[in-house]
Amino acid sequence: MKISEIIKNNKVTVSFEVFPPKEWAKLEDTKAVIKEMVKDNPAFMSVTYGAGGTTSGFTTEIAKEVLQGGVSPLSHLTCFTSTKEKINSVLDELETNGVENILALRGDIPKDYAESPNQHYHHAGELVAEIKARGGFCVGGACYPEIHPESKNRVEDLAHLKEKVDCGLDFLTTQMFFDNEAFYNFREMCAIKEINVPIIAGIMPITNAKQIKRSVELSNCSLPRKFEKIMERFGENPDVMKQAGIIYATEQIIDLMANGVNNIHIYTMNKPDVAHQIMKGLSAIVNEQN
Numbered sequence: 001m002k003i004s005e006i007i008k009n010n011k012v013t014v015s016f017e018v019f020p021p022k023e024w025a026k027l028e029d030t031k032a033v034i035k036e037m038v039k040d041n042p043a044f045m046s047v048t049y050g051a052g053g054t055t056s057g058f059t060t061e062i063a064k065e066v067l068q069g070g071v072s073p074l075s076h077l078t079c080f081t082s083t084k085e086k087i088n089s090v091l092d093e094l095e096t097n098g099v100e101n102i103l104a105l106r107g108d109i110p111k112d113y114a115e116s117p118n119q120h121y122h123h124a125g126e127l128v129a130e131i132k133a134r135g136g137f138c139v140g141g142a143c144y145p146e147i148h149p150e151s152k153n154r155v156e157d158l159a160h161l162k163e164k165v166d167c168g169l170d171f172l173t174t175q176m177f178f179d180n181e182a183f184y185n186f187r188e189m190c191a192i193k194e195i196n197v198p199i200i201a202g203i204m205p206i207t208n209a210k211q212i213k214r215s216v217e218l219s220n221c222s223l224p225r226k227f228e229k230i231m232e233r234f235g236e237n238p239d240v241m242k243q244a245g246i247i248y249a250t251e252q253i254i255d256l257m258a259n260g261v262n263n264i265h266i267y268t269m270n271k272p273d274v275a276h277q278i279m280k281g282l283s284a285i286v287n288e289q290n
């Protein structure tokens with residue numbers, strides 16, 4: 001099912017993200033993770049693509065596993081280092097395997113990357129427009145509640161986001177954030193700029209202290225004092241930090257739902273137990289809202 005259909009009825013949805021392995025020998029382990037995660041009935045599951053498309057061959061395999069588990073897959077697709085022929089080949093493969101949803105991304109710029117004169121893609125909007133012109137796919141894009149790391153300011157960031165949405169996006173999914181006020185402010189500014197597609201809130205449970213530095217770098221997010229105190233108090237105890245991180249993420253989601261945010265995407269880091277505990281903590285709320 002297309003995600004635009006899944007999220008259109010103002011019902012509460014919770015979805016998961018998973019990432020493929022880096023080598024074929026680990027593929028069955030990742031498929032086992034999928035089998036566990038689908039037991040919690042996520043609304044859909046996104047499958048990442050890897051920097052520079054390095055795990056592109058695995059993405060379709062994992063998306064197929066998600067589909068076989070009775071859940072709609074959302075396949076990530078990055079374009080910056082890809083040729084037009086490569087993108088069309090991946091789209092053909094996804095279409096052949098029944099994948100209807102794509103998260104269209106520029107992708108990270110590799111370190112020391114030298115642009116080729118023949119480079120076809122420079123921005124995600126170019127990929128969005130190409131997929132929509134092809135037809136058949138529901139296309140989503142990424143957004144940053146606290147400004148894209150490469151943007152000079154919020155005004156520039158929203159202008160670029162508006163351009164990308166106008167290329168034909170059906171929905172947006174945010175990068176992770178830990179302060180809900182940042183999301184509420186972002187949502188209001190999107191409305192002012194007439195960025196009117198649904199915005200899915202992306203939440204990452206921080207279950208160990210080593211995650212946080214990389215997470216902040218990737219999403220350009222701030223850490224509320226409340227979260228910093230949790231890290232200070234529990235960061236050295238892995239079991240306690242895991243529990244505290246799950247509770248914090250669950251409370252974030254409850255607050256979002258209470259404020260009318262119906263669509264939540266959880267960056268699970270391939271941890272079925274974490275996803276399960278969050279869903280368990282939300283079970284009555286999700287059922288009541290639906």
